[in-house]
Amino acid sequence: MRHTKLGAALAGLATAAVVATTAQPANAAALYYTESSTRCLTAGYACAWYDQYGNGTATAFYDDAWDWSAIPSPYRNINNQSSSWESHGTSTYGNVRFFNYAGGTGANKCLKKGYAQTTSDGMDNLVSANVWVSTCSGYTQFSYQIRIW
Known part of the structure; x- marks a missing residue:
C-alpha cells in the first residue's frame, strides 16, 4: 500500500513538471x-525616450531592467539619457518605477x-x-501623467 501511494505521488509530480515546463507561451516577447x-505602441512594454514629449528614439522594456548599462547594445545607450516615459503594462504588474x-x-x-510622462x-x-x-x-509618482489609453 505504501509503495502504491509513493508511486502515485511520483506520477503526479512528473505530470506537474511536464505541465510546468510546457505551459509557456509559444512566442515569448523580446525583452x-x-x-x-x-x-x-506594443502592449506589455514600458518605453523611455531620449527626448521630452516622446520625440526621438525610445527603448522599450518588457521586463524589469535593474541596470540599463548592462542590457544589450544598442539598447543600453538609453542609460542616463531618457527624458520621457510610457507604461503599456498589461498584467497585474502594469505600473513601472x-x-x-x-x-x-x-x-x-x-x-x-x-x-505617459512627457x-x-x-x-x-x-x-x-x-x-x-x-x-x-x-x-512617489511622476507629477504630470497623461492618460494614453
Missing part, C-alpha cells in the same frame, strides 16, 4: 526593442499603467533602471 514613433541608479536605488518615480519631472537624463510593480500607491 527590449527600439521604437522610433512618438508612441510606445524608474530609478536613478542601477539596482533600483536612488530617487525614483512611478508611472501608472496606461499613462516631461522630465526631475528625472531628465538620470534613469538607470526600471521595475514593474502592482501599484504606484505609496511610491
Whole structure:
C-alpha cells in the first residue's frame, strides 16, 4: 500500500513538471526593442525616450531592467539619457518605477499603467533602471501623467 501511494505521488509530480515546463507561451516577447514613433505602441512594454514629449528614439522594456548599462547594445545607450516615459503594462504588474541608479536605488518615480510622462519631472537624463510593480500607491509618482489609453 505504501509503495502504491509513493508511486502515485511520483506520477503526479512528473505530470506537474511536464505541465510546468510546457505551459509557456509559444512566442515569448523580446525583452527590449527600439521604437522610433512618438508612441510606445506594443502592449506589455514600458518605453523611455531620449527626448521630452516622446520625440526621438525610445527603448522599450518588457521586463524589469535593474541596470540599463548592462542590457544589450544598442539598447543600453538609453542609460542616463531618457527624458520621457510610457507604461503599456498589461498584467497585474502594469505600473513601472524608474530609478536613478542601477539596482533600483536612488530617487525614483512611478508611472501608472496606461499613462505617459512627457516631461522630465526631475528625472531628465538620470534613469538607470526600471521595475514593474502592482501599484504606484505609496511610491512617489511622476507629477504630470497623461492618460494614453
